[in-house]
Amino acid sequence: MSGDSIEVSKVGKVFGSVRALNDVSLSVSPGGVLGLLGHNGAGKSTLINILSGVLEPTTGTATVAGFDVVSQASRVRRRIGVAGQYVALDEQISGRDNLVLIARLLGASRKEARERTHELLERFGMTESADRAVRTYSGGMRRRIDLAASIVGGPEVLFLDEPTAGLDPESRAELWAIVHRLTEEGVTVLLTTQYLEEADRLSDQVVLLSRGHVVASGSPSELKRGVGRRKASLGFNERERFSAARDEVRRMGLVADIGEANFDIDITIASPRDLGAVIHALEERNLGIDRLRLFEPSLEDVYLAHVSTR
Amino acid sequence: MNAATKRSVKDPMTIDARARRSTVPWKSVSWRGCSVPLQIHILTTRALRALWMDPKLVLVSVASPLVMLLVLSQVFTSISETRSFPGGVDYIQFLLPAIMIMGVLQSGMGSGAALGQEIKNGFVHRMRTLPVWPGSVLLGRSASDLVRSLIQLSALSTAAHLFFSFHAPGGAVGMAVAMLIALMTGNCLGWVFIAMACWFRNAEVMQTFSGLAMFALMFGTNAFVPLDGLPDWLRSLSHVNPMTYAITAARGWILGDPDMSATLYAVIGSAVIALPCALLAVKGFARPLGTN
Numbered sequence: 070m071s072g073d074s075i076e077v078s079k080v081g082k083v084f085g086s087v088r089a090l091n092d093v094s095l096s097v098s099p100g101g102v103l104g105l106l107g108h109n110g111a112g113k114s115t116l117i118n119i120l121s122g123v124l125e126p127t128t129g130t131a132t133v134a135g136f137d138v139v140s141q142a143s144r145v146r147r148r149i150g151v152a153g154q155y156v157a158l159d160e161q162i163s164g165r166d167n168l169v170l171i172a173r174l175l176g177a178s179r180k181e182a183r184e185r186t187h188e189l190l191e192r193f194g195m196t197e198s199a200d201r202a203v204r205t206y207s208g209g210m211r212r213r214i215d216l217a218a219s220i221v222g223g224p225e226v227l228f229l230d231e232p233t234a235g236l237d238p239e240s241r242a243e244l245w246a247i248v249h250r251l252t253e254e255g256v257t258v259l260l261t262t263q264y265l266e267e268a269d270r271l272s273d274q275v276v277l278l279s280r281g282h283v284v285a286s287g288s289p290s291e292l293k294r295g296v297g298r299r300k301a302s303l304g305f306n307e308r309e310r311f312s313a314a315r316d317e318v319r320r321m322g323l324v325a326d327i328g329e330a331n332f333d334i335d336i337t338i339a340s341p342r343d344l345g346a347v348i349h350a351l352e353e354r355n356l357g358i359d360r361l362r363l364f365e366p367s368l369e370d371v372y373l374a375h376v377s378t379r
Numbered sequence: 380m381n382a383a384t385k386r387s388v389k390d391p392m393t394i395d396a397r398a399r400r401s402t403v404p405w406k407s408v409s410w411r412g413c414s415v416p417l418q419i420h421i422l423t424t425r426a427l428r429a430l431w432m433d434p435k436l437v438l439v440s441v442a443s444p445l446v447m448l449l450v451l452s453q454v455f456t457s458i459s460e461t462r463s464f465p466g467g468v469d470y471i472q473f474l475l476p477a478i479m480i481m482g483v484l485q486s487g488m489g490s491g492a493a494l495g496q497e498i499k500n501g502f503v504h505r506m507r508t509l510p511v512w513p514g515s516v517l518l519g520r521s522a523s524d525l526v527r528s529l530i531q532l533s534a535l536s537t538a539a540h541l542f543f544s545f546h547a548p549g550g551a552v553g554m555a556v557a558m559l560i561a562l563m564t565g566n567c568l569g570w571v572f573i574a575m576a577c578w579f580r581n582a583e584v585m586q587t588f589s590g591l592a593m594f595a596l597m598f599g600t601n602a603f604v605p606l607d608g609l610p611d612w613l614r615s616l617s618h619v620n621p622m623t624y625a626i627t628a629a630r631g632w633i634l635g636d637p638d639m640s641a642t643l644y645a646v647i648g649s650a651v652i653a654l655p656c657a658l659l660a661v662k663g664f665a666r667p668l669g670t671n
Contacts, residue, residue: 121508122508157505160500160502162425162428174418175412177410202432
């Protein structure tokens with residue numbers, strides 16, 4: 070038994086003829102936050118279901134909080150929290166009742182359950198709506214109460230399956246803030262997401278999953294560096310400067326995508342230094358740039374970079 | 380730029396300001412789960428809590444048998460004048476026990492549908508991630524259904540007394556035993572629907588199938604007309620229909636002429652149905668989610 074909070078070793082999962090996971094290995098040290106990045110069908114939820122003891126792996130082994138997810142599933146369940154893509158609560162009863170219910174099932178006395186619920190409701194800013202039935206909650210409130218439900222037992226390890234899917238930007242930011250705080254308190258988190266930005270903000274380690282395979286892993290910046298190229302868009306207000314700049318960019322040998330209609334030149338650069346060189350060259354010829362945009366590599370880019378180089 | 384956005388996520392949120400006041404010490408919670416009986420108790424109360432939050436649910440479960448009672452008592456009253464109908468009995472006295480059984484059967488179906496819904500919406504999934512025995516979820520569902528049926532039957536018989544000038548020749552004892560029979564049958568047959576929910580895992584399929592089952596179970600009995608009034612083929616079918624015995628038994632107690640063998644058949648029959656269904660339900664429920 071290693072000291073890692075999550076230890077996945079060559080886990081595979083087959084549903085009928087579908088191979089959902091293939092030799093997936095990863096580990097998360099205590100207090101770490103791992104972002105599991107991948108498209109729909111990449112196997113993210115399957116892995117979470119295996120690690121939370123809902124599904125059994127077809128091959129391989131996994132431990133969570135030091136316990137085997139198959140043979141010691143009940144011990145694992147007492148130490149984890151899971152918040153899924155869907156709000157897994159009793160919608161007919163209030164948010165408060167839901168939290169009390171879970172605390173009681175975890176073994177809290179009535180009094181302990183009430184106190185713990187009160188703390189969590191305050192922490193999540195939900196005291197006012199606590200006594201309304203969950204079915205009357207907005208999407209953002211549902212996610213918050215669901216997240217609260219997942220940490221009732223003070224889990225050592227928290228699994229968040231696409232915690233912000235389908236949320237508006239404001240609710241998403243709220244949820245990020247909550248998750249961020251949790252990670253600061255030292256809980257180990259494994260979160261899945263389709264958004265590189267989300268993985269970037271919340272996690273210190275990212276694993277890229279594609280069709281059940283781990284295609285890349287590392288810190289968010291390592292992954293992005295791995296992509297190397299990124300796009301920059303240089304915009305001009307006048308045709309003259311635009312044309313001159315276009316020629317200059319071509320002369321520099323940069324791959325360019327020209328938008329004749331709005332005088333935009335999109336270039337692909339390998340490093341920020343390249344962009345500096347371009348700007349410098351244009352400035353020297355008195356070709357001032359009117360609009361400059363830099364595009365961070367997207368998940369698509371990371372995907373393409375890693376899938377194509379495999 | 381990145382660092383700045385990270386900060387903005389972390390800092391000025393109102394939630395965070397509220398949160399700062401109560402810092403929950405993280406590892407202080409060390410609960411170790413609870414016993415199965417306690418799990419069942421907790422899950423039963425939570426299902427009842429839903430009734431408390433939304434009394435409409437109770438209202439509907441009482442209203443629909445009442446409407447049945449009203450309509451059927453108007454439509455079929457003439458049956459009480461036919462030769463095969465027991466003499467000296469009002470049609471309403473004949474009908475109420477059947478409506479009682481039908482009402483509890485409907486609750487049973489409702490609990491199957493509710494379970495199907497909870498498998499779909501993820502509540503069951505959450506239970507799976509907690510240290511809870513899967514059977515507790517089902518037993519809690521069934522037990523809360525029993526309480527719900529009790530409320531329903533009490534309201535139904537009160538309303539029948541008040542608005543339909545119903546009175547039980549069998550007296551309070553007869554009425555109480557009839558209710559017990561109804562509760563037992565309803566609860567046992569409820570397991571059929573719970574088992575269905577566990578295997579179908581689909582509320583729509585459940586609904587269609589339940590409607591069909593209800594129709595077959597109720598009309599192939601002596602619920603609305605005496606057995607002698609049924610065509611031969613339906614009469615022979617009704618002999619293997621557990622509902623027939625439940626209705627005959629409940630009716631006997633209410634009319635003050637208890638039919639002991641029907642009572643025995645009703646009790647044993649329901650148990651015989653419930654047991655394998657309950658086992659099947661637990662087995663179906665324990666199948667991994669997301670494989671269906």
